[in-house]
Amino acid sequence: MKSLVEFMKKNYKILIVVVLAAVGLWSFVDNKKKSDNDDAVLIEMLLFVLQNAHYKPADLNDSFSEKVYTEYLKNLDPNKRFFLQSEIDQWAVYKHDLDNQLIKRETTFFDVSHTLLQKKLDETQKIYREILAKPFDFSKDETLETDSDKLSFAKTHAELKNRWQKQLKASVLASIEDKQKIEKGEKEDKKAKNKNEKLVEKKSDQPKSYEELEKEARESTLKNLDDYFDIVKEFSRKEWFAVYLNTVLEQFDPHTNYLAPDDKKKFEESMSGSMEGIGAQLRKKNDYIEITEVIAGGPAWRQGELENGDIIIKVAQGDEEPVDIAGKRLDNVIKLIKGKKGTVVKLTTKKVDGSIKVITIVRDKFEIEETYAKSTIIKTANGKYGMIYLPKFYVDFETRNNKNAFTDVKKELEKLKAQGIEGVIIDLRNNGGGSLQTVVDMVGLFIEQGPIVQVAKPNGAKEVLRDRDRSVLWDGPLVVMINSHSASASEIFAAAIQDYNRGIVVGSKSSFGKGTVQNLYNLNDLVRFNNKDFGSIKFTTQKFYRINGGSTQLKGVESDIVFPDRFLYIKSGEKDMDNALPWDKIEKTSYTPFTYNFAPILESSRNRIKGNVNFKLMEENAKWLNERKDETVISLNYDKFMKKSKELEDKNKEFNQLKDYKNSLKFSSLPDEVEKFANDTVLKSKRDKWHENLVSDIYMEETVQVLEDLKQLMK
Template identity: 55%
Template sequence: MNRLIEFMKRNFKVLLAVLFLSVGLFAFKGVFKSPNDPEKDKMLLELLTFVIERGHYDPAAMDDNFSKGIYKDYIEALDPSKRFFIQSDIDEFAKYETQLDDQIKNKDLAFFDLTYDRLMKRISESKGFYKDILAKPFDYNVKEEFNTNYEKLPYAKNTDELKEKWRKQIKLSTLSSLTDKLKMQEDLKNGVKSDDKSKEKAFEKKADEKPEAPKSFEQLEKETRESSLKSLNEYFDFINDLDRNDWFSVYVNAVATRFDPHTNYFPPDEKERFDVSMSGKLEGIGARLQKKNDYTEISELISGGPAWRGKELEAGDIILKVAQGNQEPVDVGGMHLDDVVKKIKGPKGTEVRLTVKKVDGTIKIISIIRDIVEIEETYAKSSVVERNGVKYGIIYLPKFYIDFENNDSRDAGKDVAQEVERLKNEGVQGIVMDLRDNGGGSLKTVVDIAGLFIEEGPVVQIKSAGRKKEVLYDRDKRIQWDGPLVVMQNSFSASASEIFAAAMQDYRRGIVIGSKQSYGKGTVQNVIDLNQFVRGSNVGDLGALKTTTQKFYRITGGSTQLEGVSSDVAIPDRYSYLKMGERDIDNAMPWDKIDPSEFKFWDKQSNFDAAIDNSKKRIAENPKFKLIDENAQWIDQRNKESVYNLNIDQFKAEQKAIEEKAKKYKSIADYKNSLEFKSLSYEQEAMKTDSSLKEKRERWHESLSKDIYVEEALNVLDDLQPKNAGKKVVTKIKKEPIKS
């Protein structure tokens, strides 16, 4: 998820002033024999904790509890699937569980050295495990199970038990591939097309070719083992390329993230990648990835990118395999995140096929043609729609963007102001501000955009460590839009999005609808180059630190941290019951409250409460929303299930049952409202000569026409119209049969 990183220059200068003052009294001098000199590691740890303790908003006490947190996070990071260490290793490591705070203070690397040496030994042993396991066919008729809930499973008692765990884990992977191959072959034989678009393409391609002789079960079984062997060979080749510095970075990050989840250490290579991501230059499929246990999870889709356009990949999907076009897929379970990214990225126009586990437990192959994510598609855009004789406008803002180095470049504040003016010229009677999946951005642009809808007053309060609160105001009395306003959010709306939604809610300026609550990130980070604090030669690049320096608060005084912004009208979605917010992270900073600012409620919307009540009634009575809520509960239930049968007949039966159950909810994706969304007049002229723009807007308008949430936002705008003041307006619901 795109995190809020606000480079507010005056705040950054204050932070640096404090740090430089400290460094003046405590200079770091580095002269090392080699880049892998342990003395460099000791200095990096010392420098990191020194900078965090003086620059962090509320640094945690480095005590035994802090030490336990480091220990837990670090061991999990080294071996998330518990397939390297055995219980005797953990017993030996455990004596350091409460000593790491003291070791850090004393520049003692005994714990790291012990775990690093043991990990290298266990990795070397594991190479023999998988090669032996894959050397002979699996017996899929045996009745046995494998539990993938690694977090709660114990470590293997000995190497024999560990090898058995490897066998079952590999067998599950090959079994999944084998059943896919068998089903594909059966479908081709029977002329049955799949619901899966990627499989359907393969079907059509093969249908035009001379039919291949069906392969035997033994041939397909052998293919899956060969594919798994190739994947694991590549995985261990990658691990062999990692050096001591790479593993030490894991340890350093375990220390950094215990201060809070958004405080991170960037080794030199990652710092470079972070700089690229902040520049907005994105290529590939247009998705952000993160590690989840031993797997890679889609954390966010980049607006305008190939994955976003395809509408098949979603946040929360787990990537199981990656294939280059129609080549054999490679299992990426257990791979380092960087290695997975390398496999997914590739030249524009080439195809990558991702085998993913959806949040509902179904397995799907998704074909994506790589492309360059155009920056234009990350900017604000608007559309108009007419219903019941009234015209409305929708502004979609994917992030609160700004270029601090160039005042003449585009920023979200200027662009949204322009879109509002264009919508006014179109004669709209209400505006929907769509902030769904907006991960944040610039605080300055939030204030600028909020100021378009209020006369003047505070927008957000900011608190830095040891300093009085600062209030950011809209001081321009001009109101660009004084008509009905609805703000859309979801559980992935974070940081700057939450500030805007909270301000509109607190002023009673707009009605907030969407997920029960937003993400809940109420902190600000700054990135600090660690090299500036070190004197000496042969030091090398030490990387950078992103640390939390401020918290922001609503104008009513409450923080958005953890709690996020509760929607005025909560609408069920498929993520309703999943733990995906800031509040679900064990060491997230706490919620708190400061004094409120003085402000005046918006008093020009007399039917505000009635519109909220009407919306709640519609949602409660809408069969489609009831189905969405039922689907969300099923997804939550599926997410908690972790035991898989390794008997092929039972495995097939379980997968078929999941697919059959998922069909009940297919109508959710097939939903279509009766609304027609159009581009604004100026854009319609531009589209006459710009076919690319025309294609993009048509694609967006098509997605809006299938969006039940946008439809409800427009219902709310209807209720907010002056003609409906004091009335109980209930929009008729389009009744559809629910398939069971």
């Protein structure tokens, strides 16, 4: 999830505190540390910044130590398939000592654990190679617990080997099923292509035997594991140390992170004008990687099958054998997925409904500009409306264009008004945040003037950010769309519109729930080593609050009208993150809300939703997913595994009609864009694709109906 990052030049007051306090830093870093011990210097700087500038610095005590200890073990061995209980027991002496080691700038526990991990990697490689050398017996009635939190560490080498045996059986069994489905699909494709011809069956068309598929599955599993272990063994000590440091920093809050030099460069690259790859934001989720945002206009977005919430389990380069990414670090998965323009990557994904799908994407160069604000005209039998889609509250201080969300939305709004629209939809779904000042300015387009958001600082001081421009660009009907991935700045916008009673917020039950502000600080500004780069730290510096005094932290913004979605009953967002700062509230600030009575409109919409067959089906899907979320035991018996898989496949078919949904709305680009289409076919293709997606959007019709009801109210 993107952070609400206000860069250093915009947070000079906070940074002055750090810089002034840094005068005393050298008294804590002796000459030996300056010259020989980069680890100690790095720890010194990180803790120095956090203790002087973090919104709520954590106390370095035994409780903190125990949390670091527990989480670091999870990071080293998330599935409890490397270490024995006896080895973990030997580390128990460190459980309440890590705070002391940090204070002393020592790395004893890290060094001990890192040494043992290297040894365990070699031992584990021997175990899985031995197991995969022989065929599996899938007639046994065995099961595998996939939730590692329900498992203890293995007590003996035999138990550890048995754990690997079961895990590898599950991997091979799933691979066999995938290969069978692929064969079936290929056979059906051949029949379709030859339906008007006499099909001559060749020997190569004969399905492979079970023994052949099982052998291929073991070989591919072995290759994937070997590739994975080769990568892990190449990790430098510095890379593992960064993992340890981030385990420490994440105990302050989930948005406080250390960016090692390489990560810092990637972050800077992500802020550049364009990238090559598939166009998706990723995050680590348990053993695999989750799609958190499909970037509008990117290759994955154009391909159309990759969705937010998809879990990537394998990655293949073109026609090569897919690589299992279980346990891989996020940056290494990104390296596998990224690539040069024109090359092909195949992602084996697990959908939210549990189905497995291989998605083929041609990598391309995609412009960040395509993630800027864009608008469309919506025509119905009752009127003409405008919608502005804003993927983030961007701001660019570095280029001559000086682009930002406020000025771009203002331009789109002016163009829509010129077309005679009668209502406006602001689509903030999947908007992960951005510039704080930009969202303040943008709310000002819809109200005369007044407070927009309250910001609390570490010392308890409160600042109210206001719109001081008395002009109003749009005073007509307004609907704001959000979902569970709308975070930070998008939550500020939705909350302000809601608190002012200026418009109606529709979408997921609540938004993401991130009510904090982060700052990025270059650690090299604290020391003067000629040839060393210590990277950067991103840390939480402020909390923001609604003008009614409530916080969006954890709770998010609750929609006035809730649309059923697949995540309706699943806990997600900030409240699902460890060490998230708590919800609280402060005094409301003085503001004057509009006096519109939205109650009849909300009631009418809720009644329509109750009677909508597609929404009913979506809610059934959500309930089914909620029931399945605790199913963590899978059968390793071939017949039972395939039976369960068939049951899930049949159940998924009940919800497939949602994929075929089409609304009756008409979407069209604004005249100035249409003029560009003749010379910019890529832009036309992007807009056509966007409009196709909107026609398939199950939520658009009800959103427009709410807008039409508002039009009647505000006449």
